[in-house]
Amino acid sequence: MTKKKTKKISLTNEFVFEIVKTLISILIALGLTFVVIVLLSDNPIELFTKLLTAPVTKVRYFGNVIEMMIPIAFSGLAVSLLFRTGLFNLGIEGIYFIGGVVTAAVACTAIDSYVLHPILSILIPAIVGGLLMLIPGFLKAKFNANELVVSLMLNSIYLGLGLFIIKNYLRGIDTSAIASPAFQETAMLDYIIPNTRITISFFLLLIAVFLVYLLLYKTRLGYSIRMTGTNMKFALYSGMNAFTLFMLVHFISGFLGGIGTSVELLSLYGRFTWIVLPGLGFNGALMAMLGRNNPVGVLISAFFISYLAKGAEVMALGSDVPVEIMAIIQAVLVLLVSSQYFLRKWRERQLLKEGTANELS
Amino acid sequence: MSDTILKLDNITKIYGNGVVANKNVSIDLKKGEIHSIVGENGAGKSTLMKIIFGIENASSGTITYKGKEVHFSNSMEAIHAGIGMVHQHFMLIPSFTVVQSIILGMEPIKHGIFIDMKKALSQTKELAKKYNFDIDVTKKIADLSVGEKQKVEILKTLYRDAEVIILDEPTSVLTPQETVNLFNELRKFKDMGHTIVFISHKLNEVKQISDRITIMRNGESRGTYNNADITIEKMTDLIIDRDLITDYSHLRKDYENVSTVLKVDNLSIERKTRFILKDVSFALKRGEILGVAGVQGNGQAELVRCITGLMEQTHGKILLADNDISKDSIKQRRVKGIAYIPEDRMGDGIAEQASVSDNIISTYYDRKDINSRFFMLNKKIVAEADRLIKKFSIKTQSSKTKIGSLSGGNIQKVVVAREYNTAPSCMIAEQPTHGIDIGSAEFIHTQLIDMRNKGAGILLVSADLSEVMNLSDRIVVFYEGEIVGYFKSVKGVTENELGLYMLGVKRQTPEELGGALND
């Protein structure tokens, strides 16, 4: 009895170990941050407390955390599917931009329905996103064109193309900035939680996480994604059709990207104002990696990073510490959490102890 | 005791996943001996060798080399100390040339910093000549046959002039003649004072070459014996605790409805300068095993890839039960009844990072019984996997274990179990027991015969002549992309005679060869 108990909480348990490791990583990252804050500020304790607790001090702040989480979680999901398939494609960044332009086009069109308009404003960018992702998908599947190169080039091309469209065909005449007209009121998503700007997009995200989870772990497509991702030759040999698979994965990924960008714009923006790539796609890649390409992992990473970002933002407002401090926390954290060998020696010693103990008994 | 060069004391190795690969193993190697290590798959042989070579660290225990305790933390240190190793799986880089592969890590230098390519070339050429290895050192590894690659691996060790040479299953892909050559060389090394550690599953070879033999089982040593003191039967007994079947004839049953299941019709693969396959025709019938003999690299691999759909032929047709499948996708061919045990089990056969259960269903993952309309039925998959694990006595912690951590033999069993499980009408078995221990090999052989008895046609491609002779009903011999010999029955055919066809010395007339298609 007692033996079983000790085994359950012991570090040799993969899951327990991961959690302990993550906690220690967080502590180290925060420790470093604290040092930096001490160096920069006169009242480090107060600022540090703010950093950690600010997001839960106000409903609105916590809402902000969720708001920040949604777009990067969507792009994280999109990217994780690609990574899972063994495709190193960073094209979601470009999809966010051009998908945003498409969102603007739909959302600025007069459609007199509070139901249909949002649906179309999300669905059309999603489909366009999916179709556009088929470009690198096709080039990869058919000609084995390096998807990283293709996607990076397409990102820059979509930026230029999107700006061109906005300037020439979709410019808001009520602003002297380069931006689309204000979205139709019918297209905007309603805030569903008072004091926050959380919209239906939050539930869309949860549904997306669930569906991607099902897709990856419960369906035949997911199975072939996972097998292709680990060994493409093997997948081929087993009779899986790489071409169809690549096309499907790219489409789904682009589709998710399209949803991500449209709900972001329809919830928080009100008009399309991006003049550079928004960085949400790259951030998504980070979430995907941090979450080990697991949809739930992506969600947790996105929440966590957003929480810290909000904490850092509140802390930095009006203080001596620039908000860029977030970069330090995030980098250290991402690096440590994703370090598989971090604390490994320790764990191995534990394993050996237990292994020999088992041998003896 | 002074002649002991390397001594292992109570070596225990526990892998990160908790597998205990070696348990208190103690072995001493004498200077100038050939010391074989035998044991079933997963017994811990390779692990032990990796520990000696500094690739893995022992969890406990000590290594004494030339009287001093050593701790090699990487292979560089082991190499500098004079230990060389030929690994079980090839350690070669396809885009490198033979010369580059051989000199890598010990490059001749000119002007202080640059590689002396001229010297490297002459040195490696000389080396190959000295040991009678017929190989073009300017070729790329990718263009070599498996046998040639094995030679390069051995040349690498020789080039480093190792005092202790570890050979982890070096003969599994060599022809009998090549094995004889290798053994002559090994004896030469021995006479020159080198110590050789030799790992093989072919016990007759072990018996032939060894001075002493250590037998391993379940990570433990079951003792070291002088060659003279142990018989093959005794070894078998220590390895698997039972007797082996060596002759399968009593297992064979005649299949009733003999019909052609696979017909290969004038198949050719043409490349810029030469034919890889030329006008290959044969028929494979239900209830038979058709053996394909030949030195590796004579087109057998390409033939198999064409049949399975991994490669496209330039001319000719492939018919499965009279349907032309030449243009079908891999999947379609599989659905129509082709199964395939691939030669490259690590590359094609499995996804190393995935679990055993994921691997064991890959070719029929969409089959009805393990799927509902939208979802895969995890419980049923696990149940199926567990059933196969049991049936094929696969040694694994569970069906959720990463397959990459299984031993070579057990990985192969997973592959065989999977292909078996599709109840194919046509099974392409390519080197099915390459590197597999005697127990597992026997098991796989009986499974193949069982399938044959139930009416599958089996195309057995193997470099192991005794395997071909033992299992096949009929045999074709490949040489330079063509069928040069056809034997309607294995009775009366000797390995030596096959060897003559394999080396291109003898060749049958077109009429005689026509039997492969028409019999």
Next chain:
Amino acid sequence: EGGEEQEQPEEKVFKVAFVLPFIGDQSYFDTVNAGRLLVEEYENVETTLIEAGDDTSKWDSIMTDVAEGGYDLIVSGNNTYEAHLYTAAAAYPDQKFFNFDYTKSEDLANVYSVTYDTAELGYVAGTLASLITTSDMEKANPEKMIGVIVGMDIPAMNEFIGGFCQVATELGVQVVIGYPESFADAAKGKEMSLNMFEQGVDVIWQVAGGVGVGVFEAAAEAGRYALGVDQDQYAQFIESQPALAEVIVASMAKNCDLAVKRAVDFLIAGEYPSGVETLGITENGVGLIVNDYYLEQVPEAIRTQVDEVLGKVSSGEVEVFSVLADPDGWAAVKEAALAAK
């Protein structure tokens, strides 16, 4: 200290928050910040600078925080960010706001906005540049060509160069316009400027934030002139990079700092206005910065003419073309300037 002030309520301290995306843009966010430092000098004013970053999805939230922060006045603005000011202003009608650079067409009672006549500014810059290229100043060439590097091809930016093009056409000087489509890629700015100089341009005005540094670099390397924008860019560089400063014969200022000071003055005086005010040359909202280097480098004849133009524009004698007011006319003005010779 704080306690003492509490006891003497008549000594009211005015808390003013400045919400900017960041400072150090080599442009008018810096100038606004300069305004902040100006009013910070007042005994009874306390300022807080909040750098909210350029991700506009976060601005509403930050604005709300600031609006709830108990400030007497919130200063913010610019075409990209002012929407969030208005959102907060609508939600907190008792809070006073100052929009230091207004472009939005709607209006709220608790917001006082100013806008700058950048078209007038461009007209002055164009005059100076045209006079320089036709002069025999040391680094001028015989070709009558001037250039302008504009961060992006958008109306708010083009407003700067409508007048610039207009006056160049009038003076028979050809204009080369370059849009790097970036405010950061200084290297690109430099390459484009060098290409302009190669084509015969001898003075370039930069309206491109960080890219402007590239313009100065190019001018220094090619031995030509450049004009600065928003603040005294000669002063900005003379200490640290004199070689760059020496190409900047003049800067066209958008005096946001003065506008900020004006607004705070109103606040302290208790007569904080509402509505929109356009600050042109007359109101000292925009203008030419006259420093010693300008006096030293630019011949008196030219300076006199520029002063004359300043007067004419100020008095309304010259009607300056505005891209914002006449978007459809812009194409023609641009064509004319590109073709003029």
Next chain:
Amino acid sequence: MNLADFFASVLTTSFVFVIIRVAVPLVCASLSAYTAGISGMNNIAVEGIMLMAALMAVLGSYWTQSAWLGLLIAILTGIVMALMIALFSMRLGANPILVGIALNTFATSFSIFLLYLFTKNKGSSASLASKILPTVDIPIIKDIPFIGDIISGHYVITYLVVLAMIVIYLLIYKTPLGLRIKAAGLDQEAARSVGVNVNRVRIISLIISGLIGALGGAYITMGYMSVFVKNIISGRGWIGIAVAGMAGSSFPILIITTMLFSIFQAVTNIFLLYNLPSELINTIPYVAVLVGIIIFSITETRKRKKGELD
């Protein structure tokens, strides 16, 4: 402006000079991604390395009041960042790509953080009296017509980069280390089995990668420019990564592609003055690379089908 003007400006020796000037940071980026990549340690933090190096060049030369020491500090920064990839992926088992992405995001913010710390300004280093490296007129050569115009008169770092290019070529193709680097990249197990210290080889590759990337960053703020502006690298690092991805292990393809991109970039810089839609003109180099890689991939696929490859 008309077509004739355009050709007049393109078909000149000075235009070749311009191409070289534009190409230098891109060559650095490509080489940086390439040297790391062929050792099997993908470095996608090139952008971040260049950015931090560009900043540290300015700060370093300001602190030390010496351009050369500034360059040294920039290079050390680049190397340290590259070694972070080594540390985290080799010692701690993180995915190098992830480390790269993390370093990029880090550099974007951290460069601003540092800039703010030392200048109280988040946009540029205009207030710092930093130093720059001189341009070099090569005696004798500079007087040769055409050739002199093209190869003389560049910034010091340009020559350093050309030198580095030659050294890297020789290193990869002619030295034992080069062979080992390739081996480590193609199959680390195989390399390890013959005693190649894969980790050491990769660390060396990363050091070179960091060094050359840093040179690219320093080039921009220590000669080409004399001031750091936030986000001044503006995607050049990513272009290097794309080019290296396209070139695979081939050094010649790497250099050719980089130069082609640079030519397109230089032409784009001219086109931008021609009253054309600038946002579309800006995509020209990217479209060119995209078209390039499509054609490249199609021919490779054809060849493979015909069995001329593999």
